[in-house]
Amino acid sequence: MKRLFDVVASTLLLALLAPVLVLIAVVVALRLGRPVLFTQERPGLHGRAFHLHKFRSMSDARDADGRLLPDAQRLDAFGRFLRSTSLDELPELWDVLLGRMSLVGPRPLLTEYLPLYDPEQARRHEVRPGITGWAQVQGRNALSWERRFELDVWYVDNRSLLLDVRILFMTLGQVLRTQETREPGCATMTRFKGTIQK
Numbered sequence: 001m002k003r004l005f006d007v008v009a010s011t012l013l014l015a016l017l018a019p020v021l022v023l024i025a026v027v028v029a030l031r032l033g034r035p036v037l038f039t040q041e042r043p044g045l046h047g048r049a050f051h052l053h054k055f056r057s058m059s060d061a062r063d064a065d066g067r068l069l070p071d072a073q074r075l076d077a078f079g080r081f082l083r084s085t086s087l088d089e090l091p092e093l094w095d096v097l098l099g100r101m102s103l104v105g106p107r108p109l110l111t112e113y114l115p116l117y118d119p120e121q122a123r124r125h126e127v128r129p130g131i132t133g134w135a136q137v138q139g140r141n142a143l144s145w146e147r148r149f150e151l152d153v154w155y156v157d158n159r160s161l162l163l164d165v166r167i168l169f170m171t172l173g174q175v176l177r178t179q180e181t182r183e184p185g186c187a188t189m190t191r192f193k194g195t196i197q198k
Contacts, residue, residue: 001161006103010096021090024055024082031078032059037091042108047125050100052108053091057082086175092131104164105130106152109192116194117149124152127159134163137170145192 014021028036038056041049057079061069068074075083082088095101101108108129117124135143135151143151155163 002102002159002164003099005161005164006096009103010093014093014097017090017093020087024087024090027078028055028082031076032056038088041111042129043111043114043125044100044108045125045128047114047122049111050095050108052101053095055082055088055091057088086171089131096131100128102128102130104132104155104167106133106155107136113192116192118195120153121149121195123156124149126156132167132171134167137167137174140174146195 025036036056038054039051042052044050058071058074059076059079061074063069092101096103105127106124106129114122133152134155135148138151139147
């Protein structure tokens with residue numbers, strides 16, 4: 001039932017939002033350059049890698065030695081707008097349609113974090129990763145890593161279609177408020193270094 005819901009919902013949303021997707025792609029190309037999509041390998045169901053797609057929200061600005069500048073210097077007002085409204089996440093609907101992701105589930109993080117999880121935290125990969133999830137509607141990036149993982153595992157143990165619908169409605173409300181899209185004091189969020197190394 002969950003997979004059927006994902007397929008139907010993502011198909012409808014991609015069709016309805018097609019003009020918005022095209023408009024954002026054009027503005028991203030003009031403001032931030034090409035490619036308009038940010039693609040990165042992330043762990044999916046059972047930790048198997050897949051390529052996640054988002055609209056890029058940062059420029060490729062580099063220093064004199066050719067190194068990328070810090071996130072805070074590459075994230076302009078337009079990029080912050082994309083992130084705060086979660087419009088940068090819309091291309092992930094394609095990943096949902098292909099079965100790589102779900103509308104609701106633990107957010108897919110970096111593959112380099114896989115060996116850093118303890119056994120309980122690793123349970124977040126027992127389900128498909130989601131565009132939104134229980135941790136996202138409880139505080140998004142304002143939460144500590146440990147708290148996020150606790151909420152992810154709670155979702156794994158309590159998942160249901162009714163809970164997914166509740167999370168989707170809560171997500172809509174949170175997006176409209178554009179709150180808690182970044183970790184306090186950071187342009188985006190700090191890297192996870194493992195539960196022991198705090």
